Amino acid sequence: SAGSPRSPLTPVPAGQQRAALKLLEQGLFAADSFRFRPEFMRRVVRDELERGDAHGTGVGPQSSDYSLSTEILAVQRGVLGHLMGDDVAVRILESELKLDDPRSAFRLSELYDTLTASIWSEARAGRDSPVLRRNLQREHLARISNSLIKPSPKSPADARGLMRENARSLAAQLRGALAKPGLGKETRAHYAEALNTLEEALKAPLQRAGV
Numbered sequence: 001s002a003g004s005p006r007s008p009l010t011p012v013p014a015g016q017q018r019a020a021l022k023l024l025e026q027g028l029f030a031a032d033s034f035r036f037r038p039e040f041m042r043r044v045v046r047d048e049l050e051r052g053d054a055h056g057t058g059v060g061p062q063s064s065d066y067s068l069s070t071e072i073l074a075v076q077r078g079v080l081g082h083l084m085g086d087d088v089a090v091r092i093l094e095s096e097l098k099l100d101d102p103r104s105a106f107r108l109s110e111l112y113d114t115l116t117a118s119i120w121s122e123a124r125a126g127r128d129s130p131v132l133r134r135n136l137q138r139e140h141l142a143r144i145s146n147s148l149i150k151p152s153p154k155s156p157a158d159a160r161g162l163m164r165e166n167a168r169s170l171a172a173q174l175r176g177a178l179a180k181p182g183l184g185k186e187t188r189a190h191y192a193e194a195l196n197t198l199e200e201a202l203k204a205p206l207q208r209a210g211v
Helices: 014-029 038-043 069-083 086-100 108-119 121-125 129-148 155-180 187-205
Strands: none
Touching: 014 069, 014 108, 038 108, 069 108, 086 108, 086 155, 108 121, 108 129, 108 155, 121 155, 121 187, 129 155, 129 187, 155 187
């Protein structure tokens, strides 16, 4: 209220932001965030009432398989889209202006570096990447590539610069992973495709929105 000594806008302490990010990192984006026993997966099927039939419902029969990977990716995509969105980038960048000591701020580089390190942990270690991880990595890769080639009008310049640095760093990790023996064919093809996407995005001319 007017005349109140309390500031109407108080940034969330950096420690709380880091704790929240760590919770998401470990529970949603880490290599062991989702692990299920094969016997459990063999028991998971679609609800018979949701499958439909060919007897007057107008809906043909569907597979009884339940796509857990699709459901997991939908959740990850929503959270990742929010964290890598322009609005969050702007708020984090401007929060430095509201702090008595800007050096204590939670920085956008910390957010992007944490996400990249967690999502691509297998590449950094030169290990195989299972299907659930490859799905998430492709989603993250698409957002980095899009930010380099055709950023939105609201995208802060600092965010674009950090994305480019992350792309270069990730490309180097992928080259290192591909140089190591023992990768499965699926993972090797996935890393090679990801590296090609990053290299093309880094070389591509910037496309301004509306052009």
